[in-house]
Amino acid sequence: MTSYQSDLLRLLDERGYIHQTTDAEGLDALASTAIVPGYIGFDATAPSLHIGSLVQIMMLRRLQQTGHKPVVVMGGGTTRIGDPTGRDESRKMLTDEAIEANIAGIRTVFEKLLVFGDGPTDAVMVNNQDWLGQLGYIEMLQKVGTHFTVNRMLSFDSVRLRLEREQPMTFLEFNYMILQGYDFRHLSQEMGVRLQMGGSDQWGNIVNGVELGRRMDGAELFGLTTPLLTTADGGKMGKTAAGAVWLNEAQLPGYDFWQYWRNCDDRDVGRFLRLFTDLPLDEIARLEGLEGAEINAAKIMLANEVTSLVRSRDVADLAEATARETFAGGGAGEGLPTLSVGSEGMRIGAILTELRFTASNGEAKRKIGENSVRLDDQPVSDPALLVTVPAGGEVKLSLGKKKHAILTA
Template structure:
């Protein structure tokens, strides 16, 4: 049984989202008595978010499911600087046009997870460039900067990590945590926001915002962080050999997204179902108790539910059908496709072009190992040329989990 009285904290607690809270009793009481607007910030550094952001997106979804108001804060202002938290080096600075394009692209994903509108619990999306771009430096230093201790900022893990490695931390990046705290103050004023949520690496930044709102406006606001999500083998969740698992379909095919979830380690199925689906907890308990080959049924449920939320019902159905057809020897209609020229394409080049490998050198090694197959026939010649006749297709496979269709351009 959860220790909390509010539907919000009970829901977040029972599904495994809570790591740290600034004032658990205070937030529990507030969420019991009123609608709590809560936000999470996302810097638009790419045209799509990836599965590493998905816990945060799902937290906003759970906030809305519990009867509260999600605020999606796009970092159009802070994105011009970049969050230095736990990064080895400074991020590349983006132009305003690129940031605007990324924000527009990212919004499409949130519309799959949240209900936007003007109602009391409808989600809203705001951009911190609205207030950060207008800041005047001297007034900001006088009114906001005086509330921050450099000694304390240097003690935060996100800063210490860079300094301990003797890596440069620019003054530009050092200001990031002050700007994030100021975001919380502005959202408290503009949208009555009372809660900031984020990953455990954001704890210091969130606490700064909680304290700034108290010192400047005398407003009580709250912070909540989630645990660092790792796989059963200790690796960071979402990090794959093939690169980022993007949420936007123009960055990653429906099937590859579905297959990512289908490939979940047996030991992680339960936690992934709790965090990334809306399935009832009793149904999740039944699924994670499955053993042996039966756990594969739970993985298919996970893949279907996660894909349905992010990509839609039709995509989930098609991907399951494609997987069933692919692994029974057919050619699935929803597999990634590569158009090849009439003169053919090298097998290694095809593997790299479809995203199975990062380079032709890696592809040639995989081919020599016998890991690459055309229509289930292993090809071990790294110089093999793939040629197709008009109307012909071929299934390209790397190992047991990566499949694609080759067709004539």
């Protein structure tokens, strides 16, 4: 590890957040002597972020924990464009109303993890539509466009990879990196923001903003990125066979959220504890060193700590109690996800897919063929089974040993 002087970079380094910095020495010196306002941008394409964004949210939390000011930038403007990074197709256009509703949903998670207010280190949330929406097209081209060369823009992975795969990129998307660079310049001018953070895939966009601020204003700005976050088996963080692991309760029940962390790979436990919890590093080292069946205690600690931060302590306690009753006691805890099959009933494949236990009816059929599906602990062999539940009654559905739900009429 590098020997940093500032609490900020020392904490980020110790917990594994740092991948690249534009000027580590300069940022370290600044963070040692002044409050650094730093920002991360989040586009509002859905009513919730998923856990792939959690490492960025935790970076803003670390910024505040070390005496600096987090600035959350909601991409009300850039959501209308679409970041081409890592995408093979254009993002669908959203209405103004949908974007505003998404921002309102996303804000609820930030309010749990950051302290908002008017103080020097209190977090603030701003919407880049407020300034991007005021830019005239000709004015934008004159003021900002001259600082970007098409040669360099074509060299960025977000553009180059798309072209190499012969996937179309609209001129609208091509402008995304210019607008993100302008965001940094605007925040520097209007709010004194000196630092932009993000995932490693945002490095090019962040460097653009640093250079734009220097060229237009002579400002000294800094960029910092986190490593690409993958699970030990090489999978993308936040993605499962059943879909994204959403941060908001409305998109994913608390029990399912808790179970994601409880079921993580043994090799990921220590890293996830450092990134996603506030547990002391010596305690994390102890938990990370557990072996055999004892590692499950560390996974439960991880699930409880993350769920408490993102949802609430009550949700974490209920999920742990439900898991204990379901797995150890053979019962059906009250915190299990529930699904109504209606008075007419529902096919077993549709139920498994609706609960996100499987990604498709085809996968559901395969699981049934593997004898992995049970109703009230009795195996299901018919992939076309119509499941009905008596009025006022309930049936426990299980997929393997780790996924359970309650079916009602």
